[in-house]
Amino acid sequence: MDWLEALQHLRSSGQPGVLATVSEVRGHSPREAGAKMLVGSSSTWGTIGGGNLEATVIDRAREMMAAGVSSAENVEFSLNEHAVAQHGRQCCGGKVRVLLEPFLSLPTVAVFGVGHVGYELGRVLSRLPLRLLLVDSRAEQLLPERLADVTSGVASVQAAHTPVPDSFLGELPTGAHVFIMSHDHSEDFLLCDAALRRGDLGSVGLIGSKAKWSRFRQKLAAEGYGEAEISRIQCPIGLPEVVGKAPAVIAVSAAADLLGRLSSA
Numbered sequence: 001m002d003w004l005e006a007l008q009h010l011r012s013s014g015q016p017g018v019l020a021t022v023s024e025v026r027g028h029s030p031r032e033a034g035a036k037m038l039v040g041s042s043s044t045w046g047t048i049g050g051g052n053l054e055a056t057v058i059d060r061a062r063e064m065m066a067a068g069v070s071s072a073e074n075v076e077f078s079l080n081e082h083a084v085a086q087h088g089r090q091c092c093g094g095k096v097r098v099l100l101e102p103f104l105s106l107p108t109v110a111v112f113g114v115g116h117v118g119y120e121l122g123r124v125l126s127r128l129p130l131r132l133l134l135v136d137s138r139a140e141q142l143l144p145e146r147l148a149d150v151t152s153g154v155a156s157v158q159a160a161h162t163p164v165p166d167s168f169l170g171e172l173p174t175g176a177h178v179f180i181m182s183h184d185h186s187e188d189f190l191l192c193d194a195a196l197r198r199g200d201l202g203s204v205g206l207i208g209s210k211a212k213w214s215r216f217r218q219k220l221a222a223e224g225y226g227e228a229e230i231s232r233i234q235c236p237i238g239l240p241e242v243v244g245k246a247p248a249v250i251a252v253s254a255a256a257d258l259l260g261r262l263s264s265a
Contacts, residue, residue, distance in 0.1 A: 003038040006045040007103065012156045014131040014173060015040060016105040018061035020098050022048050023074060027094025041065060048098060053077050057098055064102050073100045106131045106156065107202075107262055108173055112165050112191050113182035114141040117207060119150070120251035121179060125258075126153030135160045135168055137187065166194035174200045177258060179237065181207035189216060196220065196229050203261055205237035205254060 001009065003019070010017040022035040030049025037046040037054065039061035048054055060075065077096045109125055110133040111118050119141075122134050132155040136142055142159040144151070151157045162168045169178065169191055178201055180191045188206065195204045206213065213235040220230050238253030 001045065003036050003046040006038050006040070006043075010038075010040055011103065011106060012131070012158075014106045014108045016065045017103045018064055019101045019103065020048055020057050020061060021101070022096060023099040024097040025094060029094045029096045049096075053096060053098075057100070061100055061102075064100065068104065069102055070104055072102070074098070075100065108133065108176040109179070109258065110135060110169065110172055110176055111179045111181070112136070112169065113180070113187075114147075115181065115183055116247040117250050118179070118181050119146075120247045121181075121254055122147070122150045122157075123153075124251050124255040126150045126155040126157055128153075128155055128259075130155050132157045133160060133172075134158070135162065135165050136182070137161070137163050137165055138183065166190040169194045170198065172198075172201070175202045177202040177261070178204045179207070179254065180205065185212065189219060192216060192220065192233055193223060196225055196232065199229075203258070204233045205257075206233050206235040207237055207250070208235050210236075
């Protein structure tokens with residue numbers, strides 16, 4: 001794939017990348033102004049000329065990704081026999097400026113259960129720059145025409161129909177944020193169990209009443225989970241000061257709570 005397709009792939013899968021563009025050339029250089037290369041955490045696409053120039057740019061791009069740098073950098077390279085860098089000399093004789101534009105990984109949010117509340121939550125979250133997974137064991141909940149208002153937002157939205165949502169949860173990336181709100185309490189419990197087995201999720205929210213959560217706490221304790229582990233699940237979801245049972249109210253409250261978590265991460 002070319003760098004543009006690769007960038008779309010990285011963004012849709014929640015991975016970071018840095019786009020390197022030759023912004024200025026003076027004298028001789030391996031590539032012309034405008035040449036591009038996309039650097040991912042383990043792969044690259046395209047080329048800005050190879051050699052020391054390219055290797056140094058790849059190193060710097062991965063340093064930026066590791067540090068979470070979000071602002072662009074414009075770096076100048078001298079390509080002559082006197083300019084020695086980590087990866088050796090490049091004797092084209094010119095000077096090159098390379099613009100490094102980072103694209104940070106998008107947060108991954110998975111909504112398990114796209115009923116009334118799940119749909120409204122998906123609709124709110126789809127207006128944010130994130131990777132949104134809508135998961136349901138009922139295929140009719142994920143029909144394209146039903147989700148049209150969700151998929152029209154800026155988020156990268158993926159609908160996933162699966163008869164075993166807890167297995168799907170096990171495949172989420174580290175740090176993903178999870179909302180559990182299926183149509184079935186047994187399915188909810190399996191999802192809670194799968195989330196606690198992971199131990200590396202960004203947050204886990206369970207929709208439900210105090211009575212439901214009390215029963216779930218007892219069952220999770222019976223499965224061997226300690227109090228600290230069980231407390232990683234938030235139930236009820238949302239901000240406590242926002243009161244109301246309407247699906248849209250719950251969705252807005254849960255989204256606001258999630259935004260607080262994302263901004264403090």
